[in-house]
Amino acid sequence: MATQAPLVKNGDSGMTELPPAAKRVEAAARILGLEIEIRTMPASTRTAAEAAAAVEASVGQIVKSLVFKGETSGKAHLILVSGRNRVHEPAMSEILGEPIIRPDADFVRAATGFAIGGVPPLGHAAPLATWMDEDLLQYETIWAAAGMPYAVFARPRSATRGGAGARDQGEVTARFSAASTAARRGIGATAP
Ligand code: 5CA
Numbered sequence: 001m002a003t004q005a006p007l008v009k010n011g012d013s014g015m016t017e018l019p020p021a022a023k024r025v026e027a028a029a030r031i032l033g034l035e036i037e038i039r040t041m042p043a044s045t046r047t048a049a050e051a052a053a054a055v056e057a058s059v060g061q062i063v064k065s066l067v068f069k070g071e072t073s074g075k076a077h078l079i080l081v082s083g084r085n086r087v088h089e090p091a092m093s094e095i096l097g098e099p100i101i102r103p104d105a106d107f108v109r110a111a112t113g114f115a116i117g118g119v120p121p122l123g124h125a126a127p128l129a130t131w132m133d134e135d136l137l138q139y140e141t142i143w144a145a146a147g148m149p150y151a152v153f154a155r156p157r158s159a160t161r162g163g164a165g166a167r168d169q170g171e172v173t174a175r176f177s178a179a180s181t182a183a184r185r186g187i188g189a190t191a192p
Contacts, residue, residue, distance in 0.1 A: 021114060021147035028123030029153075036153040038146040046117035046149035048083030055143050055152060060084040063136060063144035065119040067111055067128075069103040070096065076103070076111035078128040080121050080144075082135040092131075117149035 018026065022038050029036045045051035048062040062083035067076050077096060079087055093099045105116050113125030121130075121144045136142050146153045 019148055019151070021118065022151045023147075024113070025120045025123040025147040025151075025153070032122070034155075036146075036155070038151055038153045040148070040151045042150075044117075044150055045145065045152050051143060051145070051152055052083060055154070057141070057143055058084075058139075060135065061139045061142050063121055063142055065112075065121050065145060067103060067108045067119065068092070068100040069107055071099040071101050073098055076107070076128055078112075078121070078124075078130045080130065080132040080136065082133045085133055085135055114145075114147050115149070118145050118147050118151065120145050120147050123147065 018038060018040065022040070026036060026038055039055070041054045043050065043054050045054050048059050048064050051057075051062045052059040060082045064081045064083055066079045066081055066087060068079060068087070068089075069076060077100060079092070081087055089100055103111075108114075108116050108119060111125070111128065112119050113123075114120060141154050141156055143152045143154050145151070
């Protein structure tokens with residue numbers, strides 16, 4: 001499916017007014033003390049493959065911000081996964097203590113405040129239980145969606161663990177440290 005992006009120049013966020021959804025991401029990052037430079041791209045960054053092509057990175061460097069729904073609790077779980085990996089749903093269900101299902105687009109928007117294809121790792125409508133794929137830590141730079149299916153931002157490795165999905169950096173850092181080893185069992189590589 002082709003996505004028509006507005007006519008903005010690559011990396012021209014300083015000159016061009018950011019769309020409101022991207023501004024929310026920027027503001028959320030600023031509250032956390034993270035300076036991010038959001039890039040609005042001339043082509044779609046809706047999927048990890050498209051985002052990788054747009055920023056000339058490997059697909060593994062792209063953060064997929066995947067929302068799952070707890071089947072019992074109805075709770076949203078945000079799982080930040082390297083673009084080259086997939087969530088192993090049965091294993092992740094075991095870790096989370098309930099079956100997880102892929103929610104529909106309305107659920108994702110209600111839980112995060114953003115549309116599928118642009119869901120960012122931070123700046124959500126409400127706090128989200130967040131898990132991160134440790135594979136993301138191997139890259140010097142990772143890229144995540146910035147609220148829109150044609151906007152992304154980069155994070156250096158030094159800031160990844162605390163900053164990738166943080167609403168409260170201290171809390172998330174602690175949670176990632178505790179959770180990511182367990183989460184490894186729930187996230188596997190797509191390629192053999
Ligand atoms: N902007 C890119 C890379 S930063 C991005 O957001 N990728 S993503 O993987 O996090 O988001 C796309 C994901 O949304 C797909 O992998 C898919 O799991 C999910 N998705 C796509 N369409 C639907 C749908 N109709 N219902 C539920 N989930 C969907």
